[in-house]
Amino acid sequence: xxxxxxxxxxxxxxxxxxxxxxxxxxxxxxxxxxxxxxxxxxxxxxxxxxxxxxxxxxxxxxxxxxxxxxxxxxxxxxxxxxxxxxxxxxxxxxxxxxxxxxxxxxxxxxxxxxxxxxxxxxxxxxxxxxxxxxxxxxxxxxxxxxxxxxxxxxxxxxxxxxxxxxxxxxxxxxxxxxxxxxxxxxxxxxxxxxxxxxxxxxxxxxxxxxxxxxxxxxxxxxxxxxxxxxxxxxxxxxxxxxxxxxxxxxxxxxxxxxxxxxxxxxxxxxxxxxxxxxxx
Amino acid sequence: xxxxxxxxxxxxxxxxxxxxxxxxxxxxxxxxxxxxxxxxxxxxxxxxxxxxxxxxxxxxxxxxxxxxxxxxxxxxxxxxxxxxxxxxxxxxxxxxxxxxxxxxxxxxxxxxxxxxxxxxxxxxxxxxxxxxxxxxxxxxxxxxxxxxxxxxxxxxxxxxxxxxxxxxxxxxxxxxxxxxxxxxxxxxxxxxxxxxxxxxxxxxxxxxxxxxxxxxxxxxxxxxxxxxxxxxxxxxxxxxxxxxxxxxxxxxxxxxxxxxxxxxxxxxxxxxxxxxxxxxxxxxxxxxxxxxxxxxxxxxxxxxxxxxxxxxxxxxxxxxxxxxxxxxxxxxxxxxxxxxxxxxxxxxxxxxxxxxxxxxxxxxxxxxxxxxxxxxxxxxxxxx
Numbered sequence: 113x114x115x116x117x118x119x120x121x122x123x124x125x126x127x128x129x130x131x132x133x134x135x136x137x138x139x140x141x142x143x144x145x146x147x148x149x150x151x152x153x154x155x156x157x158x159x160x161x162x163x164x165x166x167x168x169x170x171x172x173x174x175x176x177x178x179x180x181x182x183x184x185x186x187x188x189x190x191x192x193x194x195x196x197x198x199x200x201x202x203x204x205x206x207x208x209x210x211x212x213x214x215x216x217x218x219x220x221x222x223x224x225x226x227x228x229x230x231x232x233x234x235x236x237x238x239x240x241x242x243x244x245x246x247x248x249x250x251x252x253x254x255x256x257x258x259x260x261x262x263x264x265x266x267x268x269x270x271x272x273x274x275x276x277x278x279x280x281x282x283x284x285x286x287x288x289x290x291x292x293x294x295x296x297x298x299x300x301x302x303x304x305x306x307x308x309x310x311x312x313x314x315x316x317x318x319x320x321x322x323x324x325x326x327x328x329x330x331x332x333x334x335x336x337x338x339x340x341x342x343x344x345x346x347x348x349x350x351x352x353x354x355x356x357x358x359x360x361x362x363x364x365x366x367x368x369x370x371x372x373x374x375x376x377x378x379x380x381x382x383x384x385x386x387x388x389x390x391x392x
Numbered sequence: 393x394x395x396x397x398x399x400x401x402x403x404x405x406x407x408x409x410x411x412x413x414x415x416x417x418x419x420x421x422x423x424x425x426x427x428x429x430x431x432x433x434x435x436x437x438x439x440x441x442x443x444x445x446x447x448x449x450x451x452x453x454x455x456x457x458x459x460x461x462x463x464x465x466x467x468x469x470x471x472x473x474x475x476x477x478x479x480x481x482x483x484x485x486x487x488x489x490x491x492x493x494x495x496x497x498x499x500x501x502x503x504x505x506x507x508x509x510x511x512x513x514x515x516x517x518x519x520x521x522x523x524x525x526x527x528x529x530x531x532x533x534x535x536x537x538x539x540x541x542x543x544x545x546x547x548x549x550x551x552x553x554x555x556x557x558x559x560x561x562x563x564x565x566x567x568x569x570x571x572x573x574x575x576x577x578x579x580x581x582x583x584x585x586x587x588x589x590x591x592x593x594x595x596x597x598x599x600x601x602x603x604x605x606x607x608x609x610x611x612x613x614x615x616x617x618x619x620x621x622x623x624x625x626x627x628x629x630x631x632x633x634x635x636x637x638x639x640x641x642x643x644x645x646x647x648x649x650x651x652x653x654x655x656x657x658x659x660x661x662x663x664x665x666x667x668x669x670x671x672x673x674x675x676x677x678x679x680x681x682x683x684x685x686x687x688x689x690x691x692x693x694x695x696x697x698x699x700x701x702x703x704x705x706x707x708x709x710x711x712x713x714x715x716x717x718x719x720x721x722x723x724x725x726x727x728x729x730x731x732x733x734x735x736x737x738x739x740x741x742x743x744x745x746x747x748x749x750x751x752x753x754x755x756x757x758x759x760x761x762x763x764x765x766x767x768x769x770x771x772x773x774x775x776x
Binding site for chain 1: 771
């Protein structure tokens with residue numbers, strides 16, 4: 113499988129698919145605007161098939177109220193987990209900032225900082241473990257793939273993908289993307305092109321970041337490993353603050369934190385945040 | 393020459409020597425009145441009067457600022473300090489003989505509106521009205537429904553205007569925002585436009601809003617048991633039976649301004665573990681540390697009793713509290729005083745001040761901060 117990760121597509125760099133290639137698209141991250149894909153279809157050469165995963169999801173929820181109720185509850189639990197974890201992370205980060213600014217002896221300060229970074233890594237790991245456990249419990253209890261409404265949609269998606277050699281995943285809401293890609297058991301074909309939230313969903317660990325703060329969110333599809341992708345970093349992270357960027361890089365190490373700027377084409381073209389906070 | 397050291401326009405006019413009507417006319421034609429120059433603001437009035445004042449409710453300034461007549465003209469002026477990003481509502485008071493009259497500034501087209509009428513408004517350097525409170529053609533609008541909720545607690549049928557977000561779905565689950573003084577929030581704080589825009593921009597979660605129409609608000613919102621019972625025991629079950637609401641404390645927020653903020657706090661205080669968040673704007677949290685002279689009049693008596701009781705034995709009544717207040721309103725002192733009281737209970741508190749007064753525009757301008765705090769949107773999940 114070849115995976116091509118792109119930077120945000122404000123100024124599109126996605127290229128037309130080669131002649132003879134059948135491409136499927138996932139625009140579910142756009143949620144209710146999922147069907148507004150004419151421009152994307154044009155950029156890709158005009159012969160794509162949109163998997164319409166968001167629409168399929170809403171169809172399933174309408175057709176299977178019992179699953180819809182269970183899913184609502186499941187999502188509420190996940191949201192509560194995320195909120196409480198975010199609260200802990202926020203406090204831990206504030207503590208790290210206070211320690212960094214403290215006028216204590218450098219050696220004492222460094223030790224305390226190392227501890228606070230370790231505490232953050234522990235919070236991240238425990239959170240991801242809990243999310244994984246809650247999701248597994250939900251799968252075991254409800255077996256969505258075996259329910260008629262989902263099974264029908266899965267079969268249709270699989271049939272489309274069978275004739276497809278390229279999957280294009282756009283940006284949008286990374287939570288929705290992860291959910292529908294999992295619900296409809298989308299297995300990437302030979303080649304994948306993805307950007308922004310679509311690229312994040314391909315990683316083994318999805319990290320949210322905004323207003324200068326980062327949160328682990330959930331395990332991703334694991335197509336791209338040991339990499340934390342940071343699209344729109346300039347608008348969301350303190351790129352002029354090496355201390356905080358370095359803390360971010362160390363927190364998610366050994367994974368690389370890769371900045372996906374506009375125009376980036378390929379993971380190897382993304383700039384990497386170093387442990388010292390420098391971006392190169 | 394910088395703006396701060398340049399002589400004021402009114403002083404340059406004075407220095408021209410004898411002034412005639414045409415000169416004053418040309419001067420006014422070149423100015424936006426009041427004239428804001430750096431941190432100074434010149435109020436002007438043109439016309440015949442015996443005395444003229446600027447009247448306002450800015451804490452720290454005399455209630456009435458007298459204007460002085462420019463010799464040989466019918467132009468009056470006074471210069472006031474106006475800090476950056478300020479917004480001040482005012483009127484002019486005229487005395488002609490024994491007759492006093494309050495008017496909006498005829499030279500200033502900017503008006504603010506409220507249930508008690510309009511007034512003139514002046515903006516300090518750097519003030520910008522929030523563009524998210526303006527109609528945005530890109531935004532898909534939500535819907536307003538009129539409901540009547542029978543209330544035994546209030547002994548009346550209670551009117552509620554319900555806001556449903558764009559793309560409302562029965563298979564989703566929504567948090568509920570209960571808004572005191574609902575019609576005023578809709579009319580004077582552009583609450584529907586604000587909600588539409590902030591939801592569209594992923595800054596605020598898709599939510600259902602219940603805009604309450606008060607009866608006698610000075611009674612119902614002044615720590616009334618009946619009001620708290622209506623909201624908690626009648627309105628919530630009514631709505632949660634009929635709409636797909638997240639019927640958990642974390643999914644319920646009470647919003648109010650002035651007496652409405654007292655009603656929000658009092659309702660949560662009387663029904664602990666019911667509400668996850670409070671959004672309190674310029675709360676009328678008047679209290680006394682000793683004695684009973686609070687200066688607010690009889691309507692405030694039950695408010696003061698409640699606030700004193702709460703301050704004596706504060707307790708957490710929600711997970712999160714957003715408090716905002718304008719620094720020019722007399723209520724700034726009570727609101728600042730409540731922040732440590734709330735914080736010490738263990739509630740998460742965010743407090744925001746603005747250079748503004750006790751006004752609907754002030755409350756409108758703080759809605760993004762408040763709503764995105766109590767019900768944050770999915771911004772952190774969206775990477776286009």
